[in-house]
Amino acid sequence: MTKTLATTAMFLALAAPAFAEGELNLYNWGNYTSPEMIEKFEKETGIKVTITDYDSNDTALAKIKAGGHGFDIVVPSGTYVPIFIDEGLLMESKPNEMENFSNMDPQWVDVEFDPGRNYTVPWQWGTVGVTVNTSVYDGDIDTSAVIFDPPEELKGKINVTPEMNDLMGLAIHYVGGEQCTADKEVLKKVRDMLQAAKPSWISMDYGMIEKYAAGDVAAGSNWNGASMRARAKNADISFGYPQEGYPVWMDNAAILADATNVEEAKTFLNFIMAPENAAMLSSFARYANGIAGSEEFMPEDMKTAPEIVVPAELKGAAYVARTCPPEATKLYTAIWTELQK
Structure with missing residues (x-):
């Protein structure tokens, strides 16, 4: 009996890590995530990131509500964040207590969709x-x-x-x-x-x-x-x-309530609140972000672009x-x- 239990335990230990420590599964809009930023994150943290794309807020919401998705982080627009929260789909991960939260532009802290930022971190706007x-x-x-x-x-x-x-x-x-x-x-x-x-x-x-x-x-x-x-x-x-x-509008990164890789996800949220890393997101997708100090790392053309400067x-x-x-x-x-x- 002891041998059988030991064998079973060993088998489970070998078979378990479908979502092993050191992994992160990001569910995001297509063509919206900086490969350079992901490469930097993986290199600095040792966490392997897998990105799955969606094309709309409705697609993301339906997939998450269905369950069994295996994602850790989603990036809904501000208009959808209250829906995700009301449905119990987001973890109250307290970004406002993370080290890099002090970098967030004050105008994006007390937002209507997440006052004080208990659930979300700015992605881009x-x-x-x-x-x-x-x-x-x-x-x-x-x-x-x-x-x-x-x-x-x-x-x-x-x-x-x-x-x-x-x-x-x-x-x-x-x-x-x-x-x-x-x-x-x-x-x-x-x-x-x-x-x-x-x-x-x-x-x-x-x-x-x-x-x-x-x-x-x-x-x-x-x-x-x-x-x-x-x-x-x-x-x-x-x-x-x-x-x-x-x-x-503003899109926001948030940890899902049923995330498997929670600590890795928190590490990621803190990472994208660093000015240099937020600038990488903007440099790729060409939107502003909600992180103060990121401007100095931005490409020159974004500082005067008619699509950015209203x-x-x-x-x-x-x-x-x-x-x-x-x-x-x-x-x-x-x-x-x-x-x-």
Whole structure:
């Protein structure tokens, strides 16, 4: 009997480490994680990182809720963080007690979606606007009319990034409404406008950097960093800030409640709050981050890039994206579902 127990124990010891100590499983948006930063983290800590991509907040949320995913860290947008918390999907890992927390820019500490930062650490932040190939259209691009009431030159050449909150926010402001409105008259205007605009779109898709650069699409709703990466490949690409209103968002790294590699995950959160490491994330994906002092490690072109430096006259059109009440979200989802048919 003793021999059998000893043999069983030895077998379990050999078979157990599907998630061995010294490993970290990161679940993140695709094409959004700096390989250079991951290489540095692995070298300094000895922790091996495996990255799995997703293409939307909804995809990530559904996968995590289903369980059995094996991930340690996820990177939801601020509008989704309260949903993850309410569903019990995030660990209260107390980033605010970590060594590098003092580097966090004060404006990103007491955020509405995670006051005081008990769950999350800034990954990157940016804006939602419009990307336009100016060799195709040389008119005003600081307007959501580019996608909702497009000029002839752009019809059939528009891609809309299918993030519901982003697009609904742009659309609601375009018709004169306010973020998170549940006003049915406003939302009827939004619904009718979107349905009328859709025939002018060629696609509703993610990962469009290469397609913008190649000229396969000429305009669309987009994130500022993705637009900057497209411009690096094609100088005709420009980013516009809709004067009617555009959202400012932040993506955030958080440890999952059922994470296996908890200490490794905490090490990672602390690591990305160091200015030099946060700068690596920004240098790769071309978005700002929430870590003070990272600017000195940034590439020179990010300090003056039009996708990063908002024109003074359009700063007032920005609003911070937030989680809308269930009654509003239900109405938006109905409009969104119909739009995707």
